[in-house]
Amino acid sequence: xxxDNILAVIDIGSAETxxxxxxxxxxLQVIGAFCAKTEGMRKGEIVNLGALKxxxxxxxxxxxxxxxxARRVRGACLAxxxxxxxxxxxxxxxxxxxxxxxxxxxxAARDDAFSACIHRVPENRHIVQHLLRRYLLDRRxxxxxxxxxxxxxxxxxxxxxxxxxxxxxxxQIPNRYGMAVRGLFPASLASAExxxxxxxxxxxxxxxxxxxxxxxxxxxxxxxxxVCTGVIPVGGEHITxxxxxxxxxSKEDAERLKIKYGNAYAREGDNVFAEIDLDSFDGELKGxxxxxxxxxMELITEVRLRELFTLISKKINVESAFSGTVFLTGGTAQMxxxxxxxxxxxxxxxxxxxxxSLSFARAYAEPKYSTVVGLAKLYRDSQAKSxxxxxxxxxxxxxxxxxx
Amino acid sequence: MENFENKPSETNGNANPPGEFSxxxxxxxxxxxxxxxxxxxxxxxxxxxxxxxxxKIFAAEFIAVDTSAAELAALExxxxxxxxxxxxxxxxxxxxxxxxxxxxxxxxSEETLRSMLAGTxxxxxxxxxxxxTGSGASVEVANLAREIGLVSVCFATTPFAxxxxxxxxxxxxAIDALHANxxxxxxxxxxxxxxxxxxxxxxxxxxxxxxxxxxxGVSSCCRMLLNxxxxxxxxxxxxxxxxxxxxTRTLFSVGFGSxxxxxxxxxxxxxxxxxxxxxxxxxxxxxxxxIHIETGVEPQLAFVSETAQRVKNxxxxxxxxxxxxxxxxxxxxxxEICVFGAAGIREASRVVRKKPKKEASDAMPGGVLVLNSxxxxxxxFDREEPGLGLDDRRGGFADxxxxxxxxxxxxxxxxxxxxxxxxxxxxxxxxxxxxxRKS
Numbered sequence: 001x002x003x004d005n006i007l008a009v010i011d012i013g014s015a016e017t018x019x020x021x022x023x024x025x026x027x028l029q030v031i032g033a034f035c036a037k038t039e040g041m042r043k044g045e046i047v048n049l050g051a052l053k054x055x056x057x058x059x060x061x062x063x064x065x066x067x068x069x070a071r072r073v074r075g076a077c078l079a080x081x082x083x084x085x086x087x088x089x090x091x092x093x094x095x096x097x098x099x100x101x102x103x104x105x106x107x108a109a110r111d112d113a114f115s116a117c118i119h120r121v122p123e124n125r126h127i128v129q130h131l132l133r134r135y136l137l138d139r140r141x142x143x144x145x146x147x148x149x150x151x152x153x154x155x156x157x158x159x160x161x162x163x164x165x166x167x168x169x170x171x172q173i174p175n176r177y178g179m180a181v182r183g184l185f186p187a188s189l190a191s192a193e194x195x196x197x198x199x200x201x202x203x204x205x206x207x208x209x210x211x212x213x214x215x216x217x218x219x220x221x222x223x224x225x226x227v228c229t230g231v232i233p234v235g236g237e238h239i240t241x242x243x244x245x246x247x248x249x250s251k252e253d254a255e256r257l258k259i260k261y262g263n264a265y266a267r268e269g270d271n272v273f274a275e276i277d278l279d280s281f282d283g284e285l286k287g288x289x290x291x292x293x294x295x296x297m298e299l300i301t302e303v304r305l306r307e308l309f310t311l312i313s314k315k316i317n318v319e320s321a322f323s324g325t326v327f328l329t330g331g332t333a334q335m336x337x338x339x340x341x342x343x344x345x346x347x348x349x350x351x352x353x354x355x356x357s358l359s360f361a362r363a364y365a366e367p368k369y370s371t372v373v374g375l376a377k378l379y380r381d382s383q384a385k386s387x388x389x390x391x392x393x394x395x396x397x398x399x400x401x402x403x404x
Numbered sequence: 405m406e407n408f409e410n411k412p413s414e415t416n417g418n419a420n421p422p423g424e425f426s427x428x429x430x431x432x433x434x435x436x437x438x439x440x441x442x443x444x445x446x447x448x449x450x451x452x453x454x455x456x457x458x459x460k461i462f463a464a465e466f467i468a469v470d471t472s473a474a475e476l477a478a479l480e481x482x483x484x485x486x487x488x489x490x491x492x493x494x495x496x497x498x499x500x501x502x503x504x505x506x507x508x509x510x511x512x513s514e515e516t517l518r519s520m521l522a523g524t525x526x527x528x529x530x531x532x533x534x535x536x537t538g539s540g541a542s543v544e545v546a547n548l549a550r551e552i553g554l555v556s557v558c559f560a561t562t563p564f565a566x567x568x569x570x571x572x573x574x575x576x577x578a579i580d581a582l583h584a585n586x587x588x589x590x591x592x593x594x595x596x597x598x599x600x601x602x603x604x605x606x607x608x609x610x611x612x613x614x615x616x617x618x619x620x621g622v623s624s625c626c627r628m629l630l631n632x633x634x635x636x637x638x639x640x641x642x643x644x645x646x647x648x649x650x651x652t653r654t655l656f657s658v659g660f661g662s663x664x665x666x667x668x669x670x671x672x673x674x675x676x677x678x679x680x681x682x683x684x685x686x687x688x689x690x691x692x693x694x695i696h697i698e699t700g701v702e703p704q705l706a707f708v709s710e711t712a713q714r715v716k717n718x719x720x721x722x723x724x725x726x727x728x729x730x731x732x733x734x735x736x737x738x739x740e741i742c743v744f745g746a747a748g749i750r751e752a753s754r755v756v757r758k759k760p761k762k763e764a765s766d767a768m769p770g771g772v773l774v775l776n777s778x779x780x781x782x783x784x785f786d787r788e789e790p791g792l793g794l795d796d797r798r799g800g801f802a803d804x805x806x807x808x809x810x811x812x813x814x815x816x817x818x819x820x821x822x823x824x825x826x827x828x829x830x831x832x833x834x835x836x837x838x839x840x841r842k843s
Contacts, residue, residue, distance in 0.1 A: 043815075083809070232809070232814075233809055233814055234814050238814070238815070238817075241815070241817065242817035242818065242819065245681050245817050245820075246817060246819060246826055248676050268833060268837065269837060270837070270841075272830070272833045272834050272836075272837045273834065273837070273838075293830055295830055295833060296826050296827075296829075296830050299819070299824070299826060299829060299830075300817065300818075300819055300826070303818040303819050303822060303824060304817065304818045304819075306818075307818045307822075311809075
């Protein structure tokens with residue numbers, strides 16, 4: 001039985017590995033899923049490959065079991081994230097000879113951009129994906145330059161690259177399980193895809209931030225096209241760590257405290273006097289402090305998140321001033337007050353908490369599943385596109401043969 | 405953490421048991437029981453050494469190493485031995501914020517440094533990282549010490565976050581190098597000072613605290629070894645066994661208490677010491693442990709054993725624990741507890757990689773502590789990658805490699821880098837809203 005239409009979609013996060021087994025034909029459908037703790041990965045970087053492989057493999061095994069033992073999956077689709085992933089922009093340039101842009105001109109500009117981007121990528125890095133940002137015709141932005149008149153066509157490209165060793169190690173994980181990697185996408189794009197609601201029009205200006213455990217991935221769209229992507233190596237785990245340092249409590253307590261009482265805003269008023277009794281948690285008493293100040297805890301969180309959002313806003317403002325809607329997703333997006341904080345930093349923009357809203361994965365409508373759900377969608381779309389291209393090529397060949 | 409304030413620095417000055425004064429008075433060659441050298445590299449560190457020397461807390465040789473002649477000349481009145489390095493390279497005018505120049509200066513004066521380190525049992529290296537001499541030359545000194553086979557304890561201070569990305573980067577590199585080459589490595593982050601300064605504390609007060617951390621560390625370490633009044637003492641061989649390998653994680657904490665509640669206060673402070681939270685510190689429990697308890701009056705047996713037990717409960721030490729206590733009448737009703745330890749020894753021994761050992765023992769001048777070769781082969785090894793063998797759940801990001809993001813170490817909590825004092829802010833807000841509440 002050919003299993004080409006069955007694919008394992010894997011999102012290896014710093015805290016949890018999410019695996020979906022999806023059936024691509026006749027329509028996208030989840031047939032197995034599992035979510036397990038990740039071992040051997042910190043801040044989106046692989047620190048212990050053996051442990052990481054083991055934990056991911058066991059998650060895949062569980063998901064396969066759920067999908068039915070007979071369906072041995074051969075293909076995998078992965079997300080890349082972490083501090084080792086970067087992005088930059090390149091432009092390709094061509095002069096329009098006939099005065100009116102034709103398909104060849106578009107291709108020439110694209111080829112120029114690609115060759116420029118190959119020179120820009122250092123030896124130890126690999127291109128993950130390149131995305132067309134826009135066409136510029138005589139320095140004016142054009143969505144589709146075909147047929148327009150001008151002298152100079154610029155192809156503006158955003159390139160996402162990643163460290164070579166990181167990719168090799170990442171590929172090893174499904175390979176050692178007997179799977180071939182069929183798709184590789186940046187986590188930020190996948191998350192953005194997952195939370196793009198049906199009603200939301202394509203040409204929206206939006207910033208999507210996926211705050212995971214170890215890293216925060218972001219992507220900025222303008223008029224429906226990607227402007228820039230990036231990764232900041234700060235996530236929910238950092239908040240936990242800060243709390244445990246600042247409040248002198250154990251990491252476990254800090255994690256529970258964050259989930260139960262976490263607030264992104266240091267609220268004033270009576271809250272300044274509020275204290276949380278750690279004894280109200282089950283588990284042993286650690287250290288000497290039993291009561292922690294609620295205000296202190298919130299202040300620690302606020303400065304951390306404020307810094308994170310400021311870093312992102314600095315990064316995106318290099319490309320263009322931002323106005324539009326901010327979408328937050330990922331595990332930490334569930335924290336109370338995070339929307340208000342983000343809004344204050346991104347120029348009072350509207351902030352929404354995004355949950356994966358795709359119909360095929362209705363059971364996984366939680367922010368932490370954004371990346372994995374989006375990955376499945378991205379892979380399927382890319383498949384559909386390449387199938388379309390195949391048809392086109394076939395038609396050209398036929399024409400070619402008929403003429404000669 | 406304000407408890408650090410409780411301990412006036414003069415305590416150290418008075419803390420001299422009469423027996424030790426005579427030792428301090430005798431010149432070094434008259435075979436003192438232990439030859440200690442306290443070496444400061446970098447301008448801030450040399451000043452710290454000078455202050456320690458002036459305080460005359462214990463019998464040790466104090467040496468200031470710098471590339472700036474002017475800086476060293478200013479220190480001579482404290483009675484510190486000064487060593488000017490790299491005259492041929494810097495012309496005695498400092499390394500100019502460049503770690504490469506600092507390292508080159510130390511290399512140029514290698515012979516001078518070698519003879520400086522000769523005849524030492526324990527080297528205490530104090531490095532102020534971030535600028536040229538501190539970041540560059542200190543690494544070379546640590547390398548030399550390791551080559552000779554000295555037991556070295558290294559205290560390093562890091563620059564403030566606002567001192568710029570280059571300083572942070574230089575310091576970060578130097579930390580890795582020093583950590584890999586010292587038996588014990590204690591990091592003192594200047595960014596942590598804001599956490600320790602009580603509200604309204606001045607800038608120079610912050611530096612005093614940083615000094616006090618080094619001071620109490622160096623003096624506790626030395627007093628533990630030169631302990632003449634206590635019954636249980638730690639000798640050098642035992643101390644060396646605490647840190648059998650270079651590059652392991654070091655546990656270091658001090659706690660002070662006074663009055664009726666001295667034990668409780670000292671323990672609380674010990675467990676909360678900010679130095680436990682640094683990058684190179686032991687995050688969980690240590691494998692080897694030395695506990696030094698110093699009291700003003702003869703302690704009761706139950707008191708010592710209870711304190712030791714509680715310290716052990718928190719810090720472990722299941723491989724080896726060395727207790728040490730001293731009675732120091734100058735302390736009065738005060739109590740001082742100091743803990744040294746190491747972790748990662750077991751992990752480190754798994755990746756034993758034999759190094760082509762330099763045959764240094766012949767060339768060594770007499771009196772140097774010579775590690776016998778079996779000992780050295782079994783114990784002197786590199787750790788493969790910092791943190792790789794360690795358990796991930798140890799807590800914090802202490803076990804991951806730090807990666808600077810636009811010149812900032814994002815793993816350090818933001819409030820520390822931005823130097824927001826949590827207690828102070830809380831107190832201020834409480835005051836603000838407390839008055840609102842009343843009205």
